[in-house]
Amino acid sequence: MKQVQDIFGIKTENEELYRKALTHPSYTKEKELAYTENYERLEFLGDAVLKLMISDILYKKYPLAAEGELSKIRSIAVSDNTLSKISEQIGLNQLIIASQHDIKQGVRKLESVTACSFEAVLGAYYLDGKFKELLKVVENIFIPYIEEISNNFGKYNAKAILQEYTQGQTKETPVYKLVNTTGPDHNKTFEVEVAYQGKIIASGSGKSKKDAEQKAAYEACIKLGAL
Numbered sequence: 001m002k003q004v005q006d007i008f009g010i011k012t013e014n015e016e017l018y019r020k021a022l023t024h025p026s027y028t029k030e031k032e033l034a035y036t037e038n039y040e041r042l043e044f045l046g047d048a049v050l051k052l053m054i055s056d057i058l059y060k061k062y063p064l065a066a067e068g069e070l071s072k073i074r075s076i077a078v079s080d081n082t083l084s085k086i087s088e089q090i091g092l093n094q095l096i097i098a099s100q101h102d103i104k105q106g107v108r109k110l111e112s113v114t115a116c117s118f119e120a121v122l123g124a125y126y127l128d129g130k131f132k133e134l135l136k137v138v139e140n141i142f143i144p145y146i147e148e149i150s151n152n153f154g155k156y157n158a159k160a161i162l163q164e165y166t167q168g169q170t171k172e173t174p175v176y177k178l179v180n181t182t183g184p185d186h187n188k189t190f191e192v193e194v195a196y197q198g199k200i201i202a203s204g205s206g207k208s209k210k211d212a213e214q215k216a217a218y219e220a221c222i223k224l225g226a227l
Contacts, residue, residue, distance in 0.1 A: 046123030083115035106186020
């Protein structure tokens, strides 16, 4: 697991933990191994570890922010979209162990998979007794993302802002519709339209349906003057 150690700069002790953290369910199915040999249980633990760490970082970084603000920033910071970007940025996604079929299909690029494996590695480090070292690394990785989210909150929270605006105006909510999907399974692009009062206001595209909806909502907020 030297590659994991090189990426995070933290010594790995229990090799078995990191192997599991990077093993996709397709591999355990292909090799007829127990489900406990893939990343799912470690991802469950790592999800909680990450939320605690991000909460600690936000609490200290924004001493005057209300609980609601901190919760909103955290939800975006720990979203699959953010974690997937980080996983690719640091090269962790390239270490994912999967079946040959899934690797050919581009599983190492799938947002949900790269996010889960990232959280699973955090869970592995936690069980390996490296919480303090990991907290420093997570802080260094996430601070730029947290600042970007904080400075451009409307962009990241556009769906909630748009819904609050439309309900305040007419008590109606915006309606999102997936209108097009292009590209192979491992690299799809989704196009979504958002309508209000029966009229299409804006559209957006992204690598996930949620991302496309946020972009469409952001454009709608600009057009309606909701930001």
